Amino acid sequence: xxxxxxxxxxDRFMEGLLVLSTIIVLLPLIIIxxxxxxxxxxxxxWDFFTxxxxxxxxxxxxxxxGLVHTxxxxxxxxxxxxxxxxxxxxxxxxxxxxYPDHKLNPVLRVMNDTLNGMPAILKGLLAFVLIVKPMGxxxxxxxGVALSxxxxxxxxxxxxxxxxxxxxxxxxxxxxIGLPRWRVVLSTVMPAARFGLVTGTLIAFARAAGEAAPxxxxxFGNNYLPNHWLGMILxxxxxxxxxxxxxxxxxxxxWHNMGWAAAxxxxxxxxxxxxxxxxxxxxxx
Amino acid sequence: xxxxxxxxLKTPFTHLKDISNLLMHQASGPARASKPVSGVTFTxxxxxxxxxxxxxxxxxxxxxxxxxxxEDVTLPIYDKEVLALIGPSGCGKTTYLRALNRMHDLTxxxxxxxxxxxxxxxxxxxxxxxxxxxxxxxxxxxKPTPFPTMSIYDNVVAGxxxxxxxxxxxxxxxxxxxxxxxxxxxxxxxxxxxxxxxLSGGQxxxxxxxxxxxVDPEVMLMDEPTSSLDPQSTNRIEELIHTLKExxxxxxxxxxxxxxxxxxxxxxxxxxxxxxxxGTTNDIFTKPKExxxxxxxxxxxG
Ligand SMILES: Nc1ncnc2c1ncn2[C@@H]1O[C@H](COP(=O)(O)OP(=O)(O)OP(=O)(O)O)[C@@H](O)[C@H]1O
Ligand SMILES: [Mg+2]
Numbered sequence: 130x131x132x133x134x135x136x137x138x139x140d141r142f143m144e145g146l147l148v149l150s151t152i153i154v155l156l157p158l159i160i161i162x163x164x165x166x167x168x169x170x171x172x173x174x175w176d177f178f179t180x181x182x183x184x185x186x187x188x189x190x191x192x193x194x195g196l197v198h199t200x201x202x203x204x205x206x207x208x209x210x211x212x213x214x215x216x217x218x219x220x221x222x223x224x225x226x227x228y229p230d231h232k233l234n235p236v237l238r239v240m241n242d243t244l245n246g247m248p249a250i251l252k253g254l255l256a257f258v259l260i261v262k263p264m265g266x267x268x269x270x271x272x273g274v275a276l277s278x279x280x281x282x283x284x285x286x287x288x289x290x291x292x293x294x295x296x297x298x299x300x301x302x303x304x305x306i307g308l309p310r311w312r313v314v315l316s317t318v319m320p321a322a323r324f325g326l327v328t329g330t331l332i333a334f335a336r337a338a339g340e341a342a343p344x345x346x347x348x349f350g351n352n353y354l355p356n357h358w359l360g361m362i363l364x365x366x367x368x369x370x371x372x373x374x375x376x377x378x379x380x381x382x383x384w385h386n387m388g389w390a391a392a393x394x395x396x397x398x399x400x401x402x403x404x405x406x407x408x409x410x411x412x413x414x
Numbered sequence: 415x416x417x418x419x420x421x422x423l424k425t426p427f428t429h430l431k432d433i434s435n436l437l438m439h440q441a442s443g444p445a446r447a448s449k450p451v452s453g454v455t456f457t458x459x460x461x462x463x464x465x466x467x468x469x470x471x472x473x474x475x476x477x478x479x480x481x482x483x484x485e486d487v488t489l490p491i492y493d494k495e496v497l498a499l500i501g502p503s504g505c506g507k508t509t510y511l512r513a514l515n516r517m518h519d520l521t522x523x524x525x526x527x528x529x530x531x532x533x534x535x536x537x538x539x540x541x542x543x544x545x546x547x548x549x550x551x552x553x554x555x556x557k558p559t560p561f562p563t564m565s566i567y568d569n570v571v572a573g574x575x576x577x578x579x580x581x582x583x584x585x586x587x588x589x590x591x592x593x594x595x596x597x598x599x600x601x602x603x604x605x606x607x608x609x610x611x612x613l614s615g616g617q618x619x620x621x622x623x624x625x626x627x628x629v630d631p632e633v634m635l636m637d638e639p640t641s642s643l644d645p646q647s648t649n650r651i652e653e654l655i656h657t658l659k660e661x662x663x664x665x666x667x668x669x670x671x672x673x674x675x676x677x678x679x680x681x682x683x684x685x686x687x688x689x690x691x692x693g694t695t696n697d698i699f700t701k702p703k704e705x706x707x708x709x710x711x712x713x714x715x716g
Contacts, residue, residue, distance in 0.1 A: 230522045295562075301517060302559035302622065306573035306629050307549030316576050320563040 165396060169389030177390055182352045182367075188383040196391055198354035202269065202366040203398075206348055207338050209273030209362070214280035214337075215330060221281070222288020227300075227314050245282035252278035253343035261347060269366040272348025279337040287329020291322040324412040331406035335399045341370035350375060369395040467531070468493040468633060468663045469514065474528035476509050476518060483509035483524070487689045489682055491633075496655060496664045498674040498695065501684035502710065507667045508556075510684065511635050514665065515551040516544040532633070549573075552631030556638045558618035560610035566593075566602050569610040569621055573629035588628050595658070596624035597650030616643045623651065627658075634658065636666040640673070652677055671711060675699055683707045 180195030187194045224237055244252075256275035261267055295318050303313035319326065344350075349365040350372060360366070369391055376388030469491040476483040484506035491497050499507045509518075516537060518524040529536045537547045560569050568575065570592050571585045579585065589606070593599035598620040602613070610621055619642050626634065636655075640648040655664055655677055668674050674681055675695060682692040683704070691704045702708045 297520075298555065298557060298559045299561065301520065302555065302561070302625075303572075304520070304545075304548055305515065305517070305553035305555075306625060307545055308573065308576055309545050312576055316572075317561045317564075321561070323563070 162396065165389055165392045168386065169391070169393040172386040172390035173393060177387070181354045182372075182387075184352065185379070185381055185384065188381055188387075194383075194387075196367075196369075196372065196387065196394075198351065199367040199369055199372045199391065200394065201354070202348070202351070202361055203338070203369045203395075205358075205361045206269050206272045206276060206344070206366060206368050207334065209270065210276035210280055210337055211330075211334055213273060213277035214284055214333065217277075218281045218284025218330075218333070219288050219326070221285035222292065223314060223319075225285065225289040226292035227310070227318070241282045241285050244278060245286070247278075249279060249340050249342040250345075253345060253347050256343065256347045264363075266363070267347065267349035267365040268363050269348050269361045270363065272344045272366065272368065273362075275343035275347045276337040276340060279340055279343060280333040283333035283336060284330055287332065288326060291325025291329055292318055294325060295321045324409045327409045328406045331402050331409070335402035335406070338402065339370060339395065339399050341368075341374050344368050344371045345374075369398070465492040465495065467491065468533070470529075470531045471510075471513070472529040472531070474510070474513055474526070474530060476506075476513050477525050477527075478521070479523045482687045484513070484684070484689075485687045486528070489689055489692060491663060491665060492680070494659055494661070494663055495679040496659050496666060496677050498678035498681045499665065499667045499684060500669075500671070500674050500681060500710070501690075503669075504686075505684040506687045507684055508637055509687075511553075511637055511665060511667055514633070514635055515548050515553055517553065519544055549629060550631060551633040551635060552626040552629065553635040554619075554623050554626050554637065554639045556641055558615060558622050558642065560613070560618050560621055562609075562611050564610055565607045566610045566613070566621060567606040570624045570628050572625060592624040592628040595627050595654055596620040597647065597654060598624055616647045619643055620647060620651070623654070631662065633663045633665070636664065638667050638669065641669070648673075671699075683710065685710070 176193040177195040177197075178200070179197055180193045181198045182196060183192075183194055221237055221241060224231065224234065225241075228234060253275045255278060256271045260271035260274050264271070292314075299317055299321065300310075300313050303317045304310065308316070348368055348371070351365045351367045355361055355364055355366070373388055373391045373395065376384045376391060379385070379388075467490050470489070472488050474487045474489075475485050487510060499510065501507055512518050513526055514530060518526055526538060530538060532547065532550070535542070537544075561572060564572065567589055570589045574585060574588060590599060590603075593602065598617060601617060602621075610618065613621060619639065623639060640651050643651065652673065655666070658664060666674075666677065668677075678695045680693065681695045681698040683690045683698065683702075683706075685706055691698065691702060691707045693703075698707065699711060702711065
């Protein structure tokens with residue numbers, strides 16, 4: 130038998146360990162955020178949000194330069210990816226959760242897991258082969274497709290688990306009043322799972338928004354804003370993660386500072402998405 | 415009391431035909447009347463009291479994997495009667511009931527063999543759409559199951575609204591009628607737009623009953639519908655069943671012997687997956703042929 134005191138000391142010790150490991154997990158995050166803000170905040174001025182980047186000489190000669198084309202391009206590519214991934218991912222998730230005895234179900238599960246585990250750079254390669262080669266040009270569209278490969282398996286899995294969390298009795302009740310199965314899913318199960326569905330989609334979106342690798346040889350990058358908005362879809366377009374990368378490896382210190390500023394914008398964008406997801410997770414009916 | 419509710423029900427029931435017509439227009443499946451759908455037809459034999467078979471199971475066996483749920487049950491269900499299913503826990507009452515509206519289709523491990531005839535047609539026939547069967551054979555579960563995101567009103571009319579019936583006057587009428595039948599109207603009439611999940615457990619159960627009645631089923635399967643209700647609501651539901659059997663054939667599972675005796679015309683006693691004995695409720699309760707029936711009833715009755 131251990132004494133009360135001994136037990137108390139052990140409890141304290143374990144608690145201390147937990148707090149310590151929490152700090153160890155949080156510390157790198159805090160250091161990264163602090164570092165990014167310290168280095169980038171100076172470059173976050175009006176020009177940053179209104180000017181395009183142009184050639185390095187602009188920065189060297191002190192002419193106005195910024196990343197407006199990058200921010201717009203990111204929005205275009207990310208939402209294009211979401212438009213592609215959301216219906217397909219929802220469909221796959223519904224299939225996985227609601228039709229477990231369907232013949233195609235195991236195939237779908239394996240394919241989804243494979244896609245989920247595939248390195249992001251390969252997803253870019255896949256989109257390169259499927260879209261860039263046939264089109265003969267780098268394009269925002271191919272970037273959207275590449276990012277949709279990142280979102281899709283995440284949306285499918287989160288949709289599946291959100292739907293599975295709704296009790297079976299609801300489905301049976303729907304069937305018992307003579308509703309077809311798809312109607313039961315659409316009108317009773319999915320509304321009940323709506324917050325889970327939104328959360329999963331946002332997490333997938335945030336994950337994809339931070340990816341640079343799939344974009345390097347799909348949307349490719351662009352120092353200028355295309356003349357026409359269609360140019361963002363059909364031609365090469367700039368995105369934050371990829372621009373961050375190319376600014377960082379450039380030899381110009383002014384561009385390095387802009388890279389840190391780009392990192393702030395990307396960080397805020399991703400964190401806002403996660404915060405919204407968090408908000409929806411906490412919602413009840 | 416009974417007379418009152420009978421009067422109350424009379425007018426709404428004339429509208430039910432409109433709804434069922436509408437429903438039939440929606441359904442591309444078989445016509446609602448007794449027209450046989452599959453090749454297998456079975457002429458309903460007139461029964462002792464001149465009543466017709468509404469449903470019948472022949473050699474019905476339900477297995478869960480290798481476990482037997484019910485085995486080889488042959489049982490007629492007469493038109494517009496109340497049939498009570500009784501028996502100890504785990505004897506297969508729910509299993510049997512769920513076979514009657516193809517609810518086992520959803521359980522992957524469950525397999526059904528034998529025949530379940532509705533108006534002479536096997537509802538497990540190849541060309542039968544289970545959706546059309548479930549529209550005719552309603553079900554109330556043991557636990558209340560309101561649709562979580564829907565208002566009280568939308569819960570009740572879900573079976574009509576979600577198949578495309580939008581006429582507001584009709585939906586309003588059906589909602590009020592069904593809620594009155596389920597003895598819930600007075601309590602909720604001022605908050606029909608509030609969530610169904612916000613009701614008490616007993617109210618939720620009556621809401622589930624109202625929802626089942628709203629689609630005007632011909633047969634109603636009830637699995638211990640009053641086990642979560644207080645005595646007063648139980649009384650109301652029993653009155654409802656009394657009134658309802660003028661229009662609807664009812665199969666009810668109950669653990670309450672008095673309730674079985676009060677409500678049902680006939681009783682079927684199940685024991686470890688087998689139908690042991692069936693007959694008029696009077697016979698089963700006063701002169702059961704099987705000793706197991708007698709033991710079960712007397713053990714529970716006093
Ligand atoms: N989904 C299932 N999977 C496996 N076995 C099941 C399943 N449902 C029921 N069973 C088994 O089938 C048998 C009959 O169960 P059933 O639920 O029909 O009994 P019941 O008469 O309704 O009991 P109760 O009065 O407790 O509701 C039991 O042995 C049970 O364990
Ligand atoms: Mg049961």
